[in-house]
Amino acid sequence: MELMSFFRRSDCARAIARAIARRAPDRRVRIMEICGTHTMAVHRHGLRAFLPENVQLVSGPGCPVCVTDPVTIDHAIALAQYPGVHLVTFGDMFRVPGSQMSLEEARAAGARATVAASPLDALRVARAHTEEIVIFFAIGFETTAPAVAALALAARRERVRNLAILSALKRVPPVMAELADAPDLAIDAFLCPAHVSAVIGAQAYEFLARDHGRPCVIAGFEPLDILYGILMVLEQISVGRAEVVNEYDRVVRPGGNPVAQALIADVFVPAAAAWRGIGIVKQSGLFLATRYGDLDAERRLPLPRRPSHAPRGCICGAVLRGAADPEACPLFGRSCTPATPVGPCMVSAEGTCAAHLLDDEPEVALSACGGVR
Amino acid sequence: MCLGVPMRILARGERTATVEFGGVTQEVGLDFLPEARVGDFVIVHAGFALERLDLIRAAHTLELIGAAAARSVDSTARGEGGERWN
Numbered sequence: 001m002e003l004m005s006f007f008r009r010s011d012c013a014r015a016i017a018r019a020i021a022r023r024a025p026d027r028r029v030r031i032m033e034i035c036g037t038h039t040m041a042v043h044r045h046g047l048r049a050f051l052p053e054n055v056q057l058v059s060g061p062g063c064p065v066c067v068t069d070p071v072t073i074d075h076a077i078a079l080a081q082y083p084g085v086h087l088v089t090f091g092d093m094f095r096v097p098g099s100q101m102s103l104e105e106a107r108a109a110g111a112r113a114t115v116a117a118s119p120l121d122a123l124r125v126a127r128a129h130t131e132e133i134v135i136f137f138a139i140g141f142e143t144t145a146p147a148v149a150a151l152a153l154a155a156r157r158e159r160v161r162n163l164a165i166l167s168a169l170k171r172v173p174p175v176m177a178e179l180a181d182a183p184d185l186a187i188d189a190f191l192c193p194a195h196v197s198a199v200i201g202a203q204a205y206e207f208l209a210r211d212h213g214r215p216c217v218i219a220g221f222e223p224l225d226i227l228y229g230i231l232m233v234l235e236q237i238s239v240g241r242a243e244v245v246n247e248y249d250r251v252v253r254p255g256g257n258p259v260a261q262a263l264i265a266d267v268f269v270p271a272a273a274a275w276r277g278i279g280i281v282k283q284s285g286l287f288l289a290t291r292y293g294d295l296d297a298e299r300r301l302p303l304p305r306r307p308s309h310a311p312r313g314c315i316c317g318a319v320l321r322g323a324a325d326p327e328a329c330p331l332f333g334r335s336c337t338p339a340t341p342v343g344p345c346m347v348s349a350e351g352t353c354a355a356h357l358l359d360d361e362p363e364v365a366l367s368a369c370g371g372v373r
Numbered sequence: 374m375c376l377g378v379p380m381r382i383l384a385r386g387e388r389t390a391t392v393e394f395g396g397v398t399q400e401v402g403l404d405f406l407p408e409a410r411v412g413d414f415v416i417v418h419a420g421f422a423l424e425r426l427d428l429i430r431a432a433h434t435l436e437l438i439g440a441a442a443a444r445s446v447d448s449t450a451r452g453e454g455g456e457r458w459n
Contacts, residue, residue, distance in 0.1 A: 003431055004379070016442055
């Protein structure tokens with residue numbers, strides 16, 4: 001689509017970078033983005049080179065696979081190893097190292113596990129293997145939650161009895177509030193996730209502006225979306241405003257997608273959930289409602305959780321929280337690489353550590369311009 | 374996961390649609406966009422159409438970005454305020 005290519009024009013990007021430099025205050029400004037795709041876009045296009053030194057783009061916990069806590073990952077792997085169980089989940093989760101091994105390694109050793117591109121794939125596996133209990137390990141934010149809700153409804157509708165859902169789904173606004181209130185992180189504003197916002201709407205961030213005093217700009221994924229979004233943040237900061245602004249209004253509506261929200265409200269209930277590196281965040285998890293209890297893997301297979309630990313030396317937790325850059329990790333680029341990942345941030349296609357590796361050779365999608373500095 | 378490429382609806386049934394991007398087609402669920410029409414561009418995620426892409430708003434966004442870019446080139450302009458969204 002030719003129209004979208006305009007969102008990558010380098011001359012425009014340089015001009016917006018000039019506007020950013022003019023609009024930036026003298027002090028340091030820290031803007032947190034909470035979207036793995038934003039993280040990847042920033043590094044793929046080398047966008048940090050377009051920002052003055054004192055405007056810092058901080059990556060937050062925007063990668064659903066990365067923020068899944070080690071105990072839950074070990075639990076999913078243990079379930080996959082249980083006789084008669086067939087685990088289905090998204091591809092990224094297969095390579096995340098658990099305490100003993102990754103799901104991929106468990107599968108190589110005989111556990112039944114299948115990659116899904118859509119939650120509905122789990123239904124196909126369940127119909128094809130009626131002798132197994134098929135568990136869909138649901139990882140994702142509000143972008144993915146509606147699709148998992150649709151899976152639950154489809155299983156009901158088609159009377160598929162051998163399917164269960166292990167939900168590790170999470171909500172983004174509660175963790176944003178948690179991080180906004182963390183004094184050591186010094187977050188001044190947020191660049192809000194694009195497609196989470198398509199579901200929950202711009203209004204979902206109002207409380208962050210109103211109660212936590214943080215400007216929130218919803219931005220698309222293209223280079224100009226992100227740069228212009230940053231300019232919008234700086235314009236608010238320069239006049240002491242804290243509002244929700246929607247740069248991505250070509251997709252995100254003020255109220256979001258009401259049909260998707262209704263499905264989420266029907267199938268899930270929010271409750272406290274553990275985020276890797278951050279701890280328990282109230283109301284931040286989406287778990288199966290009681291009326292869908294027959295589909296809840298926690299009830300169908302109540303295996304006890306085992307204690308878990310993060311790999312030694314791995315600082316994914318601090319990276320996810322926005323407290324450290326990957327470069328501060330002793331393992332980054334040494335023992336932890338995409339081929340030999342130690343932590344999830346290097347495994348995932350949306351992981352901050354994997355994204356930082358793109359800094360060495362950013363794909364120049366912005367036509368032949370380089371940075372401003 | 375949150376990749377959401379805009380894909381064009383080539384055909385639709387009651388609950389699903391055939392969408393296309395870069396010559397590749399895919400079936401997606403219309404559970405969240407029951408009113409979607411052939412010819413619409415939709416953001417696809419995890420096998421479902423999530424939202425419609427509004428091309429008129431896209432063009433408007435580009436206008437606003439272009440205006441901000443033009444102001445930055447003008448050395449006398451201070452770029453105060455700027456257009457307000459929504």
